[in-house]
Structure formats: structure tokens, C-alpha cells
Amino acid sequence: MQLQVLSFVLFLHCMEYTDSQQHASRHRQHKQTPGLSPGCQGGCLTCSDYNGCLSCKPKLFIFLERNGMRQIGVCLSSCPNGYFGTRTPEINKCTKCKSDCDSCFNRNFCTRCKAGYYLHRGKCQESCPEGLVPSNTQRECVLDCAGECETCLNTDTCTRCRPGLYLLHGKCHYVCPEDFEPNEQRMECTPQVHCEVGEWSEWSPCSRRGKTCGFKRGEETRTREILQAPSAHGDPCPATSETRKCVVKRKKCPGRRRGERRHRNNRKESQDSWQEREKEREVGDREDAENRNKTEHRRSRGQDRDLTSPAGGTAH
Known part of the structure; x- marks a missing residue:
């Protein structure tokens, strides 16, 4: 009997505690509502301390982030990768894509698959249909192109070549044809441009x-x-x-000044006088040489007379 009374008392205390907590939570939520408190941030229209944004301003999407055991609402202009946005008159929200989708347009149309799946017509599949092969880089089912193509429009038309090859008119080339040259950045053959x-x-x-x-x-x-x-x-x-x-057709320059002409004439006269002096010096040197020759000749003749005179004769 005492145990039953004790249990009943504890139950009443628990009810009172629960009511007080709910009242406090409602009070906090009511306090954070716009019009009653200006505390909402980041595009929130209504918010609470515990759950963050409860609704967003027009054109924004509400997105629920998990934080431990609770979810926090945030308002975004676009949904993150792995989610798609839906708009209704009541609320704009971010909805998660399917588990095999890395990104999607809506719940039924994927735009990129997660690793291990390949995209085909908006669906993510573990294997590709007949005639298609999986591309790990694109995570898509692509055409089974020719050996030189990395991607192709059909079996006869490449859209991108394998490394080391150059694309030209849907074909891949190791060396570009005549009148074309390789473009290393685009890995294509482009027309040559001549000067x-x-x-x-x-x-x-x-x-x-x-x-x-x-x-x-x-x-x-x-x-x-x-x-x-x-x-x-x-x-x-x-x-x-x-x-x-x-x-040149005209050797003489027109419009020369008189001073220039006089200077030229003086220079010519000085050159002429120098030439005359040289000639006079040469003439003087020749005369001096002739006079010396004459003097020596007279001396030699005088010596000859002295040898043949009686005073200079020999005894008989």
C-alpha cells in the first residue's frame, strides 16, 4: 500500500515537471516568433532556439540539418547536393534524392549517380543496357565507341578522343592532316593560319x-x-x-648660306696655297741639289789643273 502511494506521488511530480518543461518550450518558441522577437537570422521568417528556422522568407528553401538527436532548420537560396527543391504555396523545402543519386532534378530523375552506379535516362543502374558500356569518369552508360574514341555520338562519330589523339570531323588522328595543326589545349586539329x-x-x-x-x-x-x-x-x-x-637627282643642296660658301672657298684657297708651297719647296730643293752638284764639279776640275801645272811637275 505504501509502495502504491509512493508511486502515485512520484507520478504527480513527473507530470508537473513535464508540464513545466512544455510550458517553458512553448514560451521560448513564442518568444522567437517574428513580431514578438527580432532574433531570427539568415533568412528565417519564424524560428526557435531549439529547432532554428521554422519557416523561411519568400523564394528561400528550408533545409533540415541533423545535429545529434535533433534537426536544425536553415534557409537557403538553393538546395545542397543530393537534394532537390520543391515549391508550394505553403512552403519551399529541400527534399533528399534517392539513395543511389548523387544529384537529382526531382525524385524520379537523377542527374548524377553515386559511385558504383551509372546513369541512363535519369535512372541510376548497377549495369548498363545492351549496346552501352559504363563510364567510371562520367558515371553514365555511354555508347561503346571505337577504340580511338573516349566519347562518341554514335559508332562513327567521336566527340572526344583518347589521350594523345586529336579530334577532327568526328575522327581521331595521331597526326593532323595537311593544312591542319594540333591544338594541345582542346586536343583537336584546327586549320592552319598563314601569314x-x-x-x-x-x-x-x-x-x-x-x-x-x-x-x-x-x-x-x-x-x-x-x-x-x-x-x-x-x-x-x-x-x-x-x-x-x-x-640622287640633285647633287647640290639648295639654299646654302653665303658664309658656308665663303668657308668652302677659303678651305679651297688654303688647300691651293698649301699645294703651291709644296711645289715651291720642291723647286727649292732641286735648285739646292743642282748648286751642290755644280760646286763639287768645279772643285774636281780645280784639282785636276793643279796636278798638271809646272809647279806640280816631276824632276828630270
């Missing part, structure tokens, strides 16, 4: 050391522009400038 140049310009005036007169022979130049630069394997550009010898 194109414009017409030659007119020949420049005949000049020499930056002058166009005062000389007889000089040089003249002409140029042309590059209209199209070549690709890596295209024909290179020819020379864009040419130079040739020329003969």
Missing part, C-alpha cells in the same frame, strides 16, 4: 646619312604591313621592308 601581308609602299626619297642632297649615291626604302599573323605551324611572314641603292 598575309599588304601591298608595298612607295619608295622613300633617296638619302644618305639622313640627308637627301649633297651626294651622288644613297639608299631608298619601302615597307608593307602584316594583315594576318600566322598560327604556330602556318607559313611565316616574308620580309616587310626592302632597301636598294639609288642615285
Whole structure:
């Protein structure tokens, strides 16, 4: 009997505790509701301390994150991977894809499968139908392409080649055909681009050391522009400038000052006087040489007379 009374008392205490906890929870929930408390964050329309967002602002999706034994509501502009968004007049929410889907458009249409499954017509399958082969990189059932194709539109048309090959018109090539060159980034054969140049310009005036007169022979130049630069394997550009010898039509420069002409005349006169002095010196040297020769000749004649005179004769 005492045990029954004790049990009844404990039951009443438990009921009172439960009622107080529920009242406190309702009080917290009521306190966090917009209009009563400005504490909601991150796009929440209504929220609570225990469960986070209870509803979201327009156009946002509510997403439930698990935190231990409870779920926390957050509001997102788009659903995370593995979920799809549904909109209704009452609520916009994120719904989980099927277990074999990595991402999906809706519950019945997958866009990418999890590892070990292959996508075919929106479904994830462990094996592919006849005529298709599984692609581990794409996680899809793809056509059984030719040996040189990695992906193909059909058995005769490749869309991507295996490593080391270049795609051209649906076929894979080890070496690009003539008039095509390999594009290493796109792994395709692209058309070669050859250099194109414009017409030659007119020949420049005949000049020499930056002058166009005062000389007889000089040089003249002409140029042309590059209209199209070549690709890596295209024909290179020819020379864009040419130079040739020329003969000036007017040797004398017009408009020379009198001072320049006088200086030129003085320089010519000084050169002439120097030449005259040289000639005079040469004439003087010749005269001196002749006088010396004459003096020596007279001396030799005088010696000869002395030897033949009576005073200088021999005794008989």
C-alpha cells in the first residue's frame, strides 16, 4: 500500500515537471516568433532556439540539418547536393534524392549517380543496357565507341578522343592532316593560319646619312604591313621592308648660306696655297741639289789643273 502511494506521488511530480518543461518550450518558441522577437537570422521568417528556422522568407528553401538527436532548420537560396527543391504555396523545402543519386532534378530523375552506379535516362543502374558500356569518369552508360574514341555520338562519330589523339570531323588522328595543326589545349586539329601581308609602299626619297642632297649615291626604302599573323605551324611572314641603292637627282643642296660658301672657298684657297708651297719647296730643293752638284764639279776640275801645272811637275 505504501509502495502504491509512493508511486502515485512520484507520478504527480513527473507530470508537473513535464508540464513545466512544455510550458517553458512553448514560451521560448513564442518568444522567437517574428513580431514578438527580432532574433531570427539568415533568412528565417519564424524560428526557435531549439529547432532554428521554422519557416523561411519568400523564394528561400528550408533545409533540415541533423545535429545529434535533433534537426536544425536553415534557409537557403538553393538546395545542397543530393537534394532537390520543391515549391508550394505553403512552403519551399529541400527534399533528399534517392539513395543511389548523387544529384537529382526531382525524385524520379537523377542527374548524377553515386559511385558504383551509372546513369541512363535519369535512372541510376548497377549495369548498363545492351549496346552501352559504363563510364567510371562520367558515371553514365555511354555508347561503346571505337577504340580511338573516349566519347562518341554514335559508332562513327567521336566527340572526344583518347589521350594523345586529336579530334577532327568526328575522327581521331595521331597526326593532323595537311593544312591542319594540333591544338594541345582542346586536343583537336584546327586549320592552319598563314601569314598575309599588304601591298608595298612607295619608295622613300633617296638619302644618305639622313640627308637627301649633297651626294651622288644613297639608299631608298619601302615597307608593307602584316594583315594576318600566322598560327604556330602556318607559313611565316616574308620580309616587310626592302632597301636598294639609288642615285640622287640633285647633287647640290639648295639654299646654302653665303658664309658656308665663303668657308668652302677659303678651305679651297688654303688647300691651293698649301699645294703651291709644296711645289715651291720642291723647286727649292732641286735648285739646292743642282748648286751642290755644280760646286763639287768645279772643285774636281780645280784639282785636276793643279796636278798638271809646272809647279806640280816631276824632276828630270
